[in-house]
Amino acid sequence: MHTPCIDFWCSRFAMLPKLLSLIKHCIHSQWLRQLLCILLAFTTPFANATLSSPPKVVASIKPIQLIAAAITEGVSSPEVLLPPGASPHHFALKPNHIRQVNEADLLIWVSPTLESFLPKLLSQKASQSTLKLISLPEIKLLHDQHSHEHSNTEHGNKHDEHLLDIDPHIWLGPDNALVIAQQIMLKLSDIDKERATLYRDNFVRFKNQLNKLNKTLKPQLQPDSLLPLVVFHNAYGYLEHYYNLPVVDYVSASPERMLGVKQVISLREHLKTLGKTCLFVEPQFNSAIVDNLIDGLPITIASLDPLASDIKVQGDAYILFLKQILTTVSQCRREQ
Template sequence: MKAVSLSLFAAAAFFTSVGAGTAAPDVVVSIKPVHSLVASIMKGVGEPKLIVEGAASPHTFSLKPSDAAAIEKADVIFWVGPGFEAFLEKPLEALASSAAVIELEDAPGLEKLPFREGGAFEAHDHEHEGEEAHEHAEAGHADHDSHHHEDFDTHLWLDPMNAKAMAAEIEKTLVEADPANAALYQANAAALLKRIDDLDAELKTALQPVKDRPFIVFHDAYQYFEHRYGVSVAGSITVSPETMPGAERVKQIHKKVSELGATCVFAEPQFEPKLVRVVTEGTSARSGTLDPEAATLKEGPDLYFELMRGLAGSMKNCLSQGT
């Protein structure tokens, strides 16, 4: 009996040491949704370092000295790519010479949707004239330069199938960087993929009753979510979150809300909510909040699921009112 006890103790000690016996690689991740996927796959091995923390937005982020130090020390760095985190492009070139830098926008199996031009999603609107035409062109050009090096929408994680493609690339990279912990990365990734599939089925069911009701968003961040779940985003208040719309643009969106009978207009936590009040004033549209980059959520393995459920819940709650 004593021998059996010793054997069980030895086995437990062995499996405990699988994740702890070798030093975990230093992993740095740009934004919260991607960090959540990486943290899930690294569970039991180590914790990745997040750059865009708290309520900060990648659209307006400035790198801190501690972030630069983490990049310089990193073994692996995950980011969406220069089309989304423009602030990281030059620091990675200068500081990450010894790291494996993975652009997840290049992950095999991703579905990429074309970048949409204009606050109301028209590819070309020849009715814009004068000052508003100039404002619209300038805002669209700035947004394309700073966040769309390629002609596709970079909010890729808002389709769970893209999150699965990213997770597969994260797993592959970590296994190559740290083969001693390969079995744990693989087991964690398999569990994550199953969890994402369950989430996808849950969101389809939740959104089915409201998917045909039109609504307006603060900026055009939700195309992948729309495409996956068939919800009816009718336009955005601003072309780019860095460029606040002028009076003419706000007037046009107000008119669009009235004409479409849009049931809800959604703000975002990091940006000016009073614009939503202006756009909905005098209409029957309600207001709500969507958080596509998880500004209000605590980072960690569960964040991706909280983010996606939060989007679906906010949409369903606002769009269901008055029915």
């Protein structure tokens, strides 16, 4: 004996095979696939709307900004304090820079000997929102033999006095760049836990890109195959140390410091003894000094920029920056 209720459900189950067949047909139809894509496009932004705003990342100088950009790719674009072409050695903060520092969720800087304009301002900022790179225990530091020339720099406090003889150009060492990227990743993962996986994935990508670049270019940088190298200013110690480059001299300890007549004569006499040589100038170099140095000597001029002024900020920007430098150096080869 059938009740109306039983008859109702029996009729519905009897229709199940037909319903499944209809669903299968619809899934294979082009118009439904298009409809699903449209629905997905409209619903994805709402799904992501639950994420909080990404942290504001500010780097003191462009090369550090490039490393940070590798970690924040797909999340945000880090800002930078120093405008293109500005030197950190003699930079003065303006009100908009102070605002940048105060509003930053993460402020990344190198050292009080490089950015002497920052320590006093950062003393008022929470330590968890800053990353002082020179103090990272994993960073390999080199001594700056000419640190006495910066003795008039304001260093913030006596705790930093041990940094006076340390070369602050740590970003030019690929091993240090990897440490910097990892520490930025860890810091951002702690500040922005929602995107921690993305930061870790970006770090792994950066590491793989750096390893690939070294595998490609390091064989072209064997010291025996390169001409003697003279750099414009004493900033390339980490690059020289990592790749064992034959850097034999420099024009100036600081790009802002003018050479005296005696120094020019002494350097020129040294260059005469080297024979064929590569001299690397920088965007802000004094061409008159260089012309006097190389006049009549077998010296090839090339350009390096340790501050990456012409590099566009993007995820692989630091890799492109390092590749540009290494490619330029590798072209200074001895005749086979």
